[in-house]
Amino acid sequence: MSDLFPNYARLPLEFQKGSGTKIFDKENVEYLDLTSGIGVTNLGYNHPELVKVLHDQVEKIWHIPNLYESELQEKVAKLLAIEQDYLAFFCNSGAEANEAAIKLARKATGKEKIFSFKQSFHGRTFGAMSATGQAKIHQGFAPLLPTFDYLTYNSFDDLLKIDESVAAVMVEVIQGEGGVLPAEKEWLQMLAKVAKDNGALLIIDEVQTGIGRTGTFYAWCDYGISPDIFTLAKGLGNGVPVGAMLGKKELGEVFSQGSHGTTFGGNRLALSVAEKVIELVNQEEFLTEVQEKSTLAFDVLQKGLAKNKHVKAIRGKGLMIGIALDSSDTLQKALQKLRERHVLALSAGNDVLRLLPPLTIANEELQSGLAAIIQVLEEIENE
Numbered sequence: 001m002s003d004l005f006p007n008y009a010r011l012p013l014e015f016q017k018g019s020g021t022k023i024f025d026k027e028n029v030e031y032l033d034l035t036s037g038i039g040v041t042n043l044g045y046n047h048p049e050l051v052k053v054l055h056d057q058v059e060k061i062w063h064i065p066n067l068y069e070s071e072l073q074e075k076v077a078k079l080l081a082i083e084q085d086y087l088a089f090f091c092n093s094g095a096e097a098n099e100a101a102i103k104l105a106r107k108a109t110g111k112e113k114i115f116s117f118k119q120s121f122h123g124r125t126f127g128a129m130s131a132t133g134q135a136k137i138h139q140g141f142a143p144l145l146p147t148f149d150y151l152t153y154n155s156f157d158d159l160l161k162i163d164e165s166v167a168a169v170m171v172e173v174i175q176g177e178g179g180v181l182p183a184e185k186e187w188l189q190m191l192a193k194v195a196k197d198n199g200a201l202l203i204i205d206e207v208q209t210g211i212g213r214t215g216t217f218y219a220w221c222d223y224g225i226s227p228d229i230f231t232l233a234k235g236l237g238n239g240v241p242v243g244a245m246l247g248k249k250e251l252g253e254v255f256s257q258g259s260h261g262t263t264f265g266g267n268r269l270a271l272s273v274a275e276k277v278i279e280l281v282n283q284e285e286f287l288t289e290v291q292e293k294s295t296l297a298f299d300v301l302q303k304g305l306a307k308n309k310h311v312k313a314i315r316g317k318g319l320m321i322g323i324a325l326d327s328s329d330t331l332q333k334a335l336q337k338l339r340e341r342h343v344l345a346l347s348a349g350n351d352v353l354r355l356l357p358p359l360t361i362a363n364e365e366l367q368s369g370l371a372a373i374i375q376v377l378e379e380i381e382n383e
């Protein structure tokens, strides 16, 4: 009998250590991780340079409240702004970053209504949960924040609902938890334009897609748009909890002194690692290699699964890959069979097999993981 709340469906596996793309259970059995701990350990487990900066920082100082200046926060904020006019607020998770974004947008516009999208996922705190367009996430928590409404993702018609009463539109460039659904480029550009024309702020949730996951530093970089506000977490700390909300400089005064805050946000342990993560992702060739691995992965999957009757679509971008299957039953069987082969993959939505391998994965590891996926789906087809 566990002493923990039963809110997670935990698998009977316990991992003790990790190295690169491999993690090891209590018996030291090796697993190939194609999940990066749900898009977090994007540079692999125990990356030696990250281990070193964290060790070095542990010996200096861990926590200093936000009552004092922080050169480290300034540095990371500048790096995250990618030479555009953004200010940063540091926090501890994706949901907390989204809460900050919601508050900033509400206060900046003086308006209440925020549109997000069906099948979206923005986190579990009340604001972020209310932004999330999934009934199963809302169950038992009514009434939600009354100011959210959900548009249909990739629907041009629904963009007509955005009018001058809208404070903000909150969107993922690729819906992650909802089923690895990429936004169409023209649609996202139109969304940005309609929002702007109506004085609504564009909030992009980059919690899952940010920091190189889709082959560009932010997913929005490839869409010819620049959000008013965007949020980060997951890959930013490679496993050290950290989140960030960035907003255009002209929004700066809205978060006036005392208007928002958090005790742990921007702490030295998290930001020393975040600084190094950004440096590594910005290294020459790093993102090009992610794009090359992505091409390899999509090629292998498209060829290997072309005839599989359980596979409905293969979609995504960079190393955020979804294999849409015909049922949740097929998905659960495939995940189980992969685990038996010591390969870890994820679900998204009801029936999508999701892959978020470390961006540092070697081609051979990627190929062996993909071969396992193709084999188990073949096995299921032959059952």
Ligand SMILES: Cc1ncc(COP(=O)(O)O)c(C=O)c1O
Residues within 6 Å of the ligand: 092, 093, 094, 095, 096, 098, 121, 122, 123, 124, 172, 176, 177, 205, 206, 207, 208, 209, 233, 234
């Ligand atoms: C797009 C997106 N936004 C927000 C969140 C919530 O992040 P956290 O769990 O760190 O609060 C997630 C988590 O999966 C996410 O994928």
